[in-house]
Amino acid sequence: MRYLTKLTGLLAGLTATSAFAQDAGEGLEIIGKPRQGAMGFQPAGTELARDLQWLDGLLLIIITAITIFVVGLLAYVILRYNRKANPKPASFTHNSPLEIAWTVVPILILAFIGANSLPVLFKQQEIPEGEVHITVTGYQWYWGYEYTDHDFGFDSYMIGSPATGGENKLTGEVVAQLEEAGFSEDEFLLATDTSVVVPVGKTVVMSVTGADVIHSWTIPAFGVKQDAVPGRIAQLWFSAEKEGVYFGQCSELCGQAHAYMPITVKVVSEEEYERWLDGAIEEYAGTPRSIEVASAK
Template sequence: MQMMNIAKRFGLAAAGAALAGSVHAQTAIEDLEIIGAPEAGALGFQPAATELARDLQWLDGLLLVIITVISLFVTGLLAWVILRYNAKSNPTPATFTHNSPLEVAWTIVPIVILVFIGAFSLPVLFKQQEIPEGDVHITVTGNKWFWSYEYTDDAIFFDSRMIGYGQNINADIIAELEEAGYSEDEFGLATDTAVVVPVGSTVVMTVTGSDVIHSWTIPSFGVKQDAVPGRFAQLWFNAEQEGIYFGQCSELCGKDHAYMPITVKVVDPAVYEEWLAGAQEEFPA
């Protein structure tokens, strides 16, 4: 009898510890700051939260400088030709038909520019496409019109749908958003169940589709991968800052394409382990 009492006490203590850990993890996840989200009227990129996103944004800046210089040069050249060689300024036009040095120059210079761009863009592309060893493996399936996630190493599976899917925003939906830790501003972005990953860990996602082509993307992570039925493709990221990041299906997939948001919550590794333990009971594969 005494041994049974001791066992019961240990069981209750373990259950209490697990419940406390789950509550702590849930509180920590709900208190996260929203970092990667679109802003009305804003220009530019969302904050970069991965090395991939920083590389892409830097490359975009480099290309912007190059095309700006080219555009200004061509515009200036057009203006000079219009002013210098119009009928009034140049009543007697030239009769030559070609200029070999100029023709060689306008062939060589674009080649040099393209080689220069390739020297910087190809390493960025290879870094995206060479999938490293992952710390967390998730299979993502695009459906009409929601996402399914399976943590393949941890026997977790759940569907993720937009909060208020198929409805106009109302008091009930606002209450549901607030209960999930969001505000009215996140309507159309927030999902009922979020992908949770640990900060500083390499996450490898295998992406596919169940019906039509979808596309999984998080702008702040610098990742985008089409979800093609019958095919498996991979992406990876390593988030460097805790917070909430939003994305959207980025491949036109049907009438409710606009209502397939993606929510990823990046948390402390200890919080992730607590969430994992609770999720294995709540969302068994």
């Protein structure tokens, strides 16, 4: 299966990809994308991302308050107890109430942070029952995907990737491939020839591994990041809340072309997903949904 998907993926990259795979979710809004000169997070596309962004805001408030307090305390000590203002220094060696306070207060702050951060961590790490199951394999330098519920898979290359013979330049040919796939020049280095397609509102469970070196499958707008380690299988999950196109990158330095293995996820309606699924099963010789339904009965 792996060699079949690698062959089909390479042919897809060299021939501007399968028209059907590009057609899925045509006209979707591009939501999860880095913006030139922007600051802060990408719009949260999942509950996990919202939780992480809320936790980041909480920690920023706590850190800012501590920083202001410490800087203010230092300024007060410098002004109040310098040699000119206080020529005769105090002779005491310790202050028990103060020492207790600076021990207990940090413990309380850390306990508060832990009480708010651990639930977010557990929600990420406790994998729920999935409605869509996808196996992700990182290669040098592209991604392979298998929809294990339907026994088909494909590989995903950056449009214009060196792995498909591209020069990593925005040539006329690359622009044509981007437009054929429904993207613009602004999505160069982000868009892939084939995309992961998932239904909105459904729980997607991904099993992540690597075929050669360590990679990392990451979608910032989903709040997910999982290392793809050869010989190991790790899992992540998400449930996208809004239809659209979301981009990610390999986030673990994996070699010469590390920068050229982006991730494209299209979140579509359930009806659009079923239409795409039927076409993908036919295109990639997967198990038809009708057979699965019949065997289940």
